[in-house]
Amino acid sequence: MSGVREVGEVSEMTVVDARTEHATVGRPPVEPSRYSLRHPRSRIAWVRPAIWAPFVLMVAVLALLWHWGAEKLPYLLPPLSDIGHSLSSDLGYYTGNAMVTLGEATAGLATGFAAAFVLAVLTSELPPLRRAVMPIAVVLNVTPLVAIAPALVVAFGFGPTPKLVIAALICFFPIFINVSAGLRSVPQQVLQVYRTIDASRAELLWHVRVPNALPYLFAALRIVFPLSIVGAVVAEMSAAGSARGLGTAISVASSMNQLPVVYASIAVLAVMGVLLLLAVTLVERRVLHWHDSAHD
Amino acid sequence: MTGTPALELRSVHRTYGFGPSATIALDDVGLTVPAGRFVSLIGPSGCGKSTLLRIAAGLEEPDHGEIRLHGVPPARACAAKMIGLVPQSPALLPWLSVLKNVTLPHRINKRAARRRERITGSGERTTNAPDMRQLLVKAGLGEAMDKLPAELSGGMRQRAAIVRAFGLRPDVLVMDEPFSALDEFTRESLQDQLLDLWDELKTTVLFVTHSVSEAVRLSDTVVVMAPRPGRIVDTIEIDLPRPRNDRLFAERRFHEYEDLVRDRLHSAWHREAA
Numbered sequence A: 001m002s003g004v005r006e007v008g009e010v011s012e013m014t015v016v017d018a019r020t021e022h023a024t025v026g027r028p029p030v031e032p033s034r035y036s037l038r039h040p041r042s043r044i045a046w047v048r049p050a051i052w053a054p055f056v057l058m059v060a061v062l063a064l065l066w067h068w069g070a071e072k073l074p075y076l077l078p079p080l081s082d083i084g085h086s087l088s089s090d091l092g093y094y095t096g097n098a099m100v101t102l103g104e105a106t107a108g109l110a111t112g113f114a115a116a117f118v119l120a121v122l123t124s125e126l127p128p129l130r131r132a133v134m135p136i137a138v139v140l141n142v143t144p145l146v147a148i149a150p151a152l153v154v155a156f157g158f159g160p161t162p163k164l165v166i167a168a169l170i171c172f173f174p175i176f177i178n179v180s181a182g183l184r185s186v187p188q189q190v191l192q193v194y195r196t197i198d199a200s201r202a203e204l205l206w207h208v209r210v211p212n213a214l215p216y217l218f219a220a221l222r223i224v225f226p227l228s229i230v231g232a233v234v235a236e237m238s239a240a241g242s243a244r245g246l247g248t249a250i251s252v253a254s255s256m257n258q259l260p261v262v263y264a265s266i267a268v269l270a271v272m273g274v275l276l277l278l279a280v281t282l283v284e285r286r287v288l289h290w291h292d293s294a295h296d
Numbered sequence B: 001m002t003g004t005p006a007l008e009l010r011s012v013h014r015t016y017g018f019g020p021s022a023t024i025a026l027d028d029v030g031l032t033v034p035a036g037r038f039v040s041l042i043g044p045s046g047c048g049k050s051t052l053l054r055i056a057a058g059l060e061e062p063d064h065g066e067i068r069l070h071g072v073p074p075a076r077a078c079a080a081k082m083i084g085l086v087p088q089s090p091a092l093l094p095w096l097s098v099l100k101n102v103t104l105p106h107r108i109n110k111r112a113a114r115r116r117e118r119i120t121g122s123g124e125r126t127t128n129a130p131d132m133r134q135l136l137v138k139a140g141l142g143e144a145m146d147k148l149p150a151e152l153s154g155g156m157r158q159r160a161a162i163v164r165a166f167g168l169r170p171d172v173l174v175m176d177e178p179f180s181a182l183d184e185f186t187r188e189s190l191q192d193q194l195l196d197l198w199d200e201l202k203t204t205v206l207f208v209t210h211s212v213s214e215a216v217r218l219s220d221t222v223v224v225m226a227p228r229p230g231r232i233v234d235t236i237e238i239d240l241p242r243p244r245n246d247r248l249f250a251e252r253r254f255h256e257y258e259d260l261v262r263d264r265l266h267s268a269w270h271r272e273a274a
């Protein structure tokens, strides 16, 4: 049940992606509290049936459809009750494997982020380097990098390394491309103001370019946080001999035809993805309080 | 100090593009501005006003010609933070409050103060950084100090940009149509505030405008330019008393100056058409 609820939140949050580039439009003056129903973006709006009823109805319809499908196609869909039972009786198994996958994903994310950010700064400051790197980065960004997971397993073995590498690679290019764009999109007239007072490149970078790139960075992070889990899981599934992680749990369970375990693992992965997305969104609201994207 | 002009351009040329499609943006432009003068550049679109301003502010190099600000080339004037720029758009940083936006330039290029002392001789202008809060209050932004630029009106943002430039106590203040995006009413009140601030600091101003009455109202000298090639065709001294208040604008002398500038603009236009 909780897994399904979270899915609803994902669709609500993806709407946030529709961002405007510059914060030129004024915000309405501070009016009723966000804990008042009259506030246009009230935080307690969900007490109104008009807000939650459509969602609850949709969940009920989906559950019914699943139930009906499970009766017609028992080899595709296990009954929801079996999934719930598997989750509750083996909770330790799922959380243990989830922690392994989450660890790989976040370590890869951190590595990819650090590398991408540093390279983006370097290429924005050194035009020849940018001309060398950018075309390759654009091509690799649209290449399905998960496809090299089997090769990495051959190279690095069944340990956590290939998972970390895949997660890092997947995260690297969207962050690199977005941050590069953000560093370079400072309006010309702003640059002119700071050039007439002879701001150094470091001062310009720190006071102007990096803050200007933050909205672009968060746009990338919202894509890349859930993607890092995809990378880790795919790498786990490609390493047939690895012992732990939800990807391993899924491939072992499907080879033994344990459908409830497969779907329970998928549900746990979905929850993890949502939690990561939630974490980015919360941090974004704090950091980008000045930007339009933080206000919807 | 009175000997060296605040701004001096000698036979400045600037051409954009090559061959038959080249645009001569500035052709043999010379201009001397004594310290403390308010000088406006006026002329039809494309006559090189912005180009002249960018070259004077060291944002662009001329093809040839010489530029001196208080006797030093623009690059050295920038390094000494002697130039304040107000661009056409406010160009505020959207993530900083108004107060932080106007104080950020003080935290940048801190070695400028000593360079500037060496160039201008006395450090009297530079020693006490003006209280930015006080300057903001004077510009009517007292309430808005801690707001973000997105929460201000267009006129307030432009005022913040002017305060940011004045806060540097620049030896030369360059402004490129700073009021062109504002409505008539806001523009007039900003003109008054600009004159108030200028009265206090008595800095040299180079001001680009499209509006004849704005030029006459603000300036000591109006420089008329013409396009193709971009050049200076006339220099008109506006000999009206200061402070220039509302009563003055009702006077005949004021309108005579307006007519004179308009007349020179037209004759430049027709000479070109002929």
Ligand SMILES: Nc1ncnc2c1ncn2[C@@H]1O[C@H](COP(=O)(O)OP(=O)(O)OP(=O)(O)O)[C@@H](O)[C@H]1O
Binding pocket: B016, B017, B023, B024, B025, B043, B044, B045, B046, B047, B048, B049, B050, B051, B052, B230
């Ligand atoms: N970066 C550039 N590249 C090519 N041509 C340019 C560039 N900047 C200016 N020009 C040309 O130089 C001429 C003068 O331009 P400039 O912007 O200085 O005019 P202006 O007097 O400021 O006009 P306006 O009143 O419309 O702002 C124009 O013909 C313009 O097309």
Ligand SMILES: [Mg+2]
Binding pocket: B049, B050, B051, B176
């Ligand atoms: Mg212009």
